[in-house]
Amino acid sequence: MNGQGDYCWVRVRILGPQDADGYYRVEVEMDDGRWFQHKMKLGDAEESALVAITPGDTQAYGIKLYQLLFSNSDNPDEPSLREALQNAWGRASASQNGQLRVQLWISEECSELHRFRWERMFMPLDNQWRALANFSQTPFSRFTRLPLRDPEPGTGDRPLKVLMALSNPKDLTDLPGELAEVEVEQEIKNFYEAVKDFPEVFVTFAPGRTGIKDEGLLAALVPPRFRVLKNESTTIKLIQRELANHHILHFTGHGTFEKGKRKPAPDSAAAPDPKDVKDSSPPAPEKPPALNKRATWLVLEDDAGNAEKIEDASIVHNLIQRGDNQLPRLIFLSSCDTSRYDERNPRAFNSLGPRLVEAGFPAVVAMQDKVPVETASELTRNFYGNLLEEGVIDSALNRSRWFLYDKVKLLDNWTIPVLFMRTPRGQLFTADPKRLALRAISEAKQFGPSWDYDYLPLEAVVLVRNQISANWEKTVMLTRARVDLHEQLERLLNKSGKPSKPNASDKANEQEAL
Secondary structure, X not given: OOOEOEOEEEEEEEEOOOOOOOEEEEEEXXXXXXXXEEEEEOOHHHHHHHHOOOOOOHHHHHHHHHHHHOOOOOOOOOOOHHHHHHHXXXXXXXXXXXXXXXXXXXXXXXXXXXXOOHHHOEEEEOOEEEEHHHOOOOOEEEEOOOOOOOOOOOHHHOOEEEEEEEOOOOOHXXXXXXXXXOOHHXXXXXXXXXXXXXXXXXXXXXXXXXXXXXXXXXXHOOOOOEEEOOOOOXXXXXXXXXXXXXXXXXXXXXXXXXXXXXXXXXXXXXXXXXXXXXXXXXXXXXXXXXEOOOEEEEEEEOOOOOEEEEEHHHHHHHHOOOOXXXXXXXXXXXXXXXXXXXXXXXXXXXXXHHHHHHOOXXXXXEEOXXXXXXXXXXXXXXXXXXXXXXXXXXXXXXXXXXXXXEOOXXXXXXXXXXXXXXXXXXXXXXXXXXXXHHHHHHHOHHHOOEOOOEOOOOEEOOOOHXXXXXXXXXXXXXXXXXEEHHHHHHHHHHOOOOOOOXXXXXXXXXXXXX
C-alpha cells in the first residue's frame, strides 16, 4: 500500500534558504519509493518574468511555474524528473482510483515562496496542459508533514458542525489599510443559502457586535440546525470556547500582514532599591523594542466591539490549548479584503495558514484574494457538498475549484482558495456511502449523455403492497410519482435545481479545460 489510500502520489519539497545564485533545493518523493533531487532557480529575474505575464493568462503563468519547479538536470546521466512524473501519471491512470495526489511542501526556511500562486500550476497530462488544482484526478495541496496522528473519521463527525465567526469592529474604517466594513448579514445569508439543503450540516453563527437585524433571516435560522450567538462580540475567547463543540471554524473577516514590536519581558525579580546599590554605573540609554519578522494579525473584536488585532503566534496559542486530538479538523479563512492582489507581497491568510498547520491543525483553507460575491456562495455550496460526500479535503476542494473555472472570461477565481494540510491522505471526515454511490452513477460513462442526442429517458417509480400487480406498467403510466433519475441525481449532488442541458460550448470547454 502506498500510504495514501488508493492514490498514487507525488510529494515535492522545496528546501531553503535560497542560495546566492537564486537557487532552492528540491526533493521529489513518489509512492513507488523513487526519490529525486534537483535545484529550482527562482530569483529576481524569474519572479519578474512571472509578474510580467499578462493578467488573465493563467495557463502561461502555470506552465512557467511547472518549468521552474520541475526543471531537468543538465547532467544526461541523471534521471529526468519530468519523465518520472509522466510515469507516475501513467501508473495513476491505470489504477482503480485513477488519481494522482500532488503535494507541494514548502519548508519554513523558504516560507516566502507561499506568495506565489502555486494553484495556477499546469502540468502536461495525456498530451495536454491541465491545471492541477481544478482537475478532479490531481488533488493538490500545500503540504506539511508532522509527527502527529491524523484525524480519525467516525460516527462523531455527523452532523458536521460548523462555527461561522464574523468580525466587523465598529472602528474598522479607522485602522490603517483602508479595510472595508464586513457585510455581516449578507455573508450569513450567503452561507445559509449555500448549506441549507444539506441536512447533515449544523451551523453556529457568531455575528459579533453587528448582530442580525433582518427578521426574515433570523426566522430562517431555525434551531437546532442553526444557532445564533447574540449580544456577544467576536473575541478570541468566544472562538476558543465555541470550538470545543465544532468540527470546522469558518472565519470571515480581515487579516493584515505587518511587522510588530516585541514586548520587553518582565523581570523575574524586583529591582533593587537605588539606595542599596553602591558605585552604580550611569544607566544605559533605553533601547527601542526590536522589530519582529512580519507576522499575520487577525482583526477580531474586543468586548466593547472595537478592533483587537491578534498576532498569529497568539492565535495559535489560544486555539491549540485543547490538544491535537480535540482540535477542529478544518479552519476556513475567508478574506474580506477588497484590495488588489500583489504578486510580490504575501497575503495575510497565506502566512497564517502554514502556521496553523504546523501547530497541529489538520487542514486550513485560506483565500489568497477576495472571492467575488457572485462566486463565494457557489464555492461554499460545492465545497461543503463535496466534503460531505467523500470526506477528503484536497479532492473536495479540487472539485469545487472546477465550478469557479471560467474559460470564456479567462478569470482565475478558481486559484484563490489555497489548501494547507498535514494529513497525507486528506481524509478529514467519514465518507457518505449514499453520495459516493450517486456520484459513481452520475459519472459512469454508460449513464452519461450522448452529445448528439442528449440523455436517454430514464425514470423510476415506487410501488408498494397492492400496487404491485401483473399490469403495473399501465398503473404508473399517468402517475405524477414518476421521477427522472438524471434530474434527481443532479439535484441530490449539486442542490442546484434543474440540470442544464449540455451543449456544444459546454463540451468544448470541458474537453479543453479538464
